[in-house]
Amino acid sequence: MARDDRIARAKAASREARAPTPAKRGPLLARTRNLKMARSAHAYVRGSTVKFYDWLEARPSSLPSGPPVWICGDCHLGNLGPLASATGDVDIQIRDLDQTVVGNPAHDLIRLGLSLACAARGSDLPGVITAQMMEAMVDGYEDALAGDFEAEASHPPMIGAVVREAERRTWKHLAADRLRGAQPVIPIGRRFWPITRTERDEIEAICASDPVRALVTSLKSRSKKDDIRMLDAAYWVKGCSSLGRLRFAVLLEVAGGGDAPGICFLDIKEAIKAAAPRDRDAAMPRDNAERVVAGALALSPHLGQRMASGRLLDKAVFVRELMPQDMKLEIVGLAPAQAMDAARALAGVVGHAHGRQMDGAARKAWIADLSRNRSGALDAPSWLWSSVVDLVAVHEAAYLEHCRRYALGLGQD
Template sequence: MGEARLDKSLADKSSRAPRPSERGPILTRTRNLKMARSAHAYVRGSTVKFYEWLEASGGKLPSGPPVWICGDCHIGNMGPLADAKGRVDIQIRDLDQTVIGNPAHDLIRLGLSLASAARGSDLPGVITARMIEGVVEGYEAALAEDFEAKSRHPPMIGAVLGEATKRTWKHLAAERLNGDRPEIPIGKRFWPVSRAERRELEELCLGQPIRNLVTGLKSRDRKSEIRLLDAAYWMKGCSSLGRLRFAVLLEVDGGEGDRDICFLDLKEAVKAAAPRDPGAVMPRDNAERIVAGALALSPNLGHRMAACRLLGKSVIVRELMPQDMKIELTGLTPDEAMASARSLARVVGDAHGRQMEPQTRLAWLTELARNRSGLLDAPSWLWSSVVELTAAHEGAYLEHCRRHALGLDA
């Protein structure tokens, strides 16, 4: 089943923007087809199954220090992110699953994602083993050194960071909007909202929490006048398909002809699948939990987010910046694969390490040094978990394709 054929099916099924009452079946089918594109896409969309299989494997994992973890630490959830002043760094970009938990879970999830990317690039198994070694090397380097220092990235990832740094609002408008016009194009990705949804979106966006969010970015005037220009339901993501997701355009008028357009992403926040530490104290509201995790793990993103209520549900709101991008690792050479593994693991190490006291980081480093064989410079629990989960995901992916992607011509 070729990816082009799957993309054509997605386009055919959603070329006409559906009415609000028609969304459910289309979103379900779209999610299933997106997960069938490749084994790596299936990894991205199967977070719940990841933790089910990890628990069923019975493997003994170390009890890492309880810190905020991503909970869904795969390649696509990392990339360049701009802070409130436009400065860009590579950080974790999706925190839906964040909890205070065991940092070992992020390492295993990242290892599985990298192993899947290696298979997608037709790399031999020995390179996957070296990538897992690179994960440990990069992660330990972040904990052992100045984890707040600016990381150097290999050319493949550095190129994405360089591209992100050069992007402007015109790039974002060209990708998401009808050119420079302040309107959201209704069609394949953006769908019309109901009158009730529009009313609630306008009430939310003109309220104090969103005012504080949008005027806190780009040095906008706190007294600016805010006006809702356009809104649409956004068919976006993979694991989040089926939840509330809206795109909103706001005009921020600071007076004296100083007008700015901001693009908001509103996404429903749901219960995390990632296991939390039994003694952890976290916000009960899921949106507040996600914002707290983002502030700890990815400050560039966390300071651009707000927790709100919409249509009776908990939602997270963030302003999109032109510099926000995701990392895609395809067609990797062996050297690129190993360098990328080290680099991305260092990003995770930075996110975990900044939450730990020096003594805690040292103790965690000592634990990571245990259980290594002479053949693989990585803990045995990490390697065995990645191997077992790779096998489980491969079988589940093929079954998923059989169930959801064979009837495309029907």
């Protein structure tokens, strides 16, 4: 064995020895989550979905009851980004549907407005720009509701550049991001932890199930008769508000016919009850994983086509195959013009996702509702502006208290 190989294997063995056992995951995941939320006020917003709805419910002012449609339920900037379809087309869509329910679309608008306001503060933009971003957000959302749902999306330069970057990405980029190399091995360490024999057996079982087999063979022109073999699996330390739930990264090999073997990177994630309030009369799957998949198909077809539901360790989980083109949209260091463009474009993405589910009459009525309650000084609904202002103040205070409790003296990872 070459000396470099021996050193690499020794380092890998050392990392695996230091990784926590399943019994010790909980406290470490909680600490990681708390430190992630302490990085910035915007990071705190991303990790406090449950509290967002608690605070929203406690507000005295009432919100409009928009037409009941599938909503994201956690519509912040980090949950929007480029996604590839099963055929390789790339567009900006909603990329995280853990909280999806059939509910009030106004909740997505407020959550997105809060996220945009926090991003503006993080970019040190003046308050007047935040007000103008809310106006641009509503403009973009209304334009999307009234627009052509079959037309090709048009993005401002900043976001268009991200889409073009996503389109150029290949498996090597995904491997470099997730695996630190092109070899189909998951590196045990800070991001990936070892799993138990029981976990491995159950992961192999779900990967052999009909829904997951249909999922992985439906992409990239694979055949349903192809052989599927699990190469590696690990517990995945990923996300923020979801840290603490079951999450596994899995590498599969799909081989058949005369084609070279293909590698699939699967993300298996536990689905829990949504914090977002649902419409009381809505028909939704009772199983939380089936709910997430149904919401994804309605809101983000590119993602929904690449998902399946199942059970693992007696918990509802959903499975998706990651694609190299899937990226998180990072909105940092915004100039005023970029802030306005981003607000308008991303609200348009949400407007398309909502509007596709409505008929013409419902879209027209919802646009009319959004046009009400506007003052002469602000071309955005007063309920939206007041909700965002109140929630920014509440989140800022809660964020500082969170830092005092969880990050003071500990540093940040």
